[in-house]
Amino acid sequence: MGKPTTTRRTSIGSQRNPASEEAILQAAQAILLEGGLQAFSIEAVAKRAKAGKPTIYRWWPSKAALLLDVYHRQKDGVPHPDTGDVREDLVQFLAGLMGFWRDGGGAIFRSIIAEAQSDAGALEALQSYVLSRCLQTGEILRRGQARGTVRNDIDPDLVIELFSSFAWSRLLTSRLEVTRQQVEQIVSAVVDGVAAESQHQ
Amino acid sequence: MGKPTTTRRTSIGSQRNPASEEAILQAAQAILLEGGLQAFSIEAVAKRAKAGKPTIYRWWPSKAALLLDVYHRQKDGVPHPDTGDVREDLVQFLAGLMGFWRDGGGAIFRSIIAEAQSDAGALEALQSYVLSRCLQTGEILRRGQARGTVRNDIDPDLVIELFSSFAWSRLLTSRLEVTRQQVEQIVSAVVDGVAAESQHQ
CATH class of the missing domain: 1.10.357.10 (Tetracycline Repressor, domain 2)
Structure with a gap:
């Protein structure tokens, strides 16, 4: 929590809305927790976060980029x-x-x-x-x-x-x-x- | 060539026939050269080497084990x-x-x-x-x-x-x-x- 995420580098520079960003990251985390990697897709995250897929892709250019952000948040305890x-x-x-x-x-x-x-x-x-x-x-x-x-x-x-x-x-x-x-x-x-x-x- | 292969550790101990082993490794290498990794399977190697699949599996317990042996032979120049x-x-x-x-x-x-x-x-x-x-x-x-x-x-x-x-x-x-x-x-x-x-x- 609160630790700066690493995706700004990989984003294409569009301004993020912090509330939407947080909702997307939380949805991604919840999907991983509940269904594991098999359940994880941009489509599933968009649905759960009530966000558009284009919004997600604008901020995270690939599924891996989003996964890495979620992973990085989990590392907060390290x-x-x-x-x-x-x-x-x-x-x-x-x-x-x-x-x-x-x-x-x-x-x-x-x-x-x-x-x-x-x-x-x-x-x-x-x-x-x-x-x-x-x-x-x-x-x-x-x-x-x-x-x-x-x-x-x-x-x-x-x-x-x-x-x-x-x-x-x-x-x-x-x-x-x-x-x-x-x-x-x-x-x-x-x-x-x-x-x-x-x-x- | 001639460098000892590394598979004896991973084999299940059955005696290998050097000529068959060489034929299998050469077939595997040829398949990789011609068709790349996509073309590589135990089935394809067996066919090309005129060997039985059980023979190959007896000496190499997995496709990866066979691939690693072929890879190791290619490293002869290192x-x-x-x-x-x-x-x-x-x-x-x-x-x-x-x-x-x-x-x-x-x-x-x-x-x-x-x-x-x-x-x-x-x-x-x-x-x-x-x-x-x-x-x-x-x-x-x-x-x-x-x-x-x-x-x-x-x-x-x-x-x-x-x-x-x-x-x-x-x-x-x-x-x-x-x-x-x-x-x-x-x-x-x-x-x-x-x-x-x-x-x-």
Whole structure:
């Protein structure tokens, strides 16, 4: 709730009516809750929200774009860690994301990734979503750079993608069970580097 | 050619006849080349290889398992770098994999990942393939540990997954265009760590 949605990027720029937008998103969420992905279609959402299909398509260019917005709202419970320590922020981010997916939140996302492999609209929505997420989560590393604890010659968005990608491949192979120790080891590999002490350049 | 296939793990243990196995794999490859994924089915492969469907299913428990074997044979051109330097091996591995996918080799793999999101047989074949690939590629880091250039307290298979996962997410979002510099930066992030000099633990 209240968290900015990500669709403004993917909309074609038409002004949204906040009340209608909210009604559409709530209808979409209700359909997913009650009938799952099989029940989800722009047609069903339009009917339930008492909105026109053209209105929905004006604001969300594809079914995947609308699904991604609903998915993003469901992620409200996942924290955006800002503990003052990059290592701890990264552990909380990665553990939080994989935990959310493991507890059922991953079903929509994996279906969108699957759809994006054969549907250009879904691919476009997914690309846009991924870029906005990397920008957002890259803040963890940018804050570290500002504090002087993270190298300035690394690209935060590229490095954060290493972590989110790891979560993706675990989601897509149903291997989301990780221990806190494994998450810490992954974070340590990237924060401290895997090189032996003498090898640091 | 000649590289061991990965299916022995997924087969149910029945003895394979090398000549029939080769005929089936070649038929599968020819069908993919000529008709693409749409043309690919166990039935079509059986017909072309003059083999029985039960024979194929005995050796490959799912269409995805057979597809993964064909895919793996096509990857023969992708080098298994062993330059004596972990950093260079990792750069070559990541650049080689993404280049192979970019040049067309990724189409089968992304379709299998998509299928695995709704098909249990495909998921099982994919899991098995991923684990075997991480073991194989993890050798890069294990060799570094043996040479004393890589920390002994990191799990090679877990760390190598960071790199392959990155390639996955780029494949699945059609963002395989990376510069050599970006690949080197990703490798440096993990080898050297992203922490500023003073922060290394």
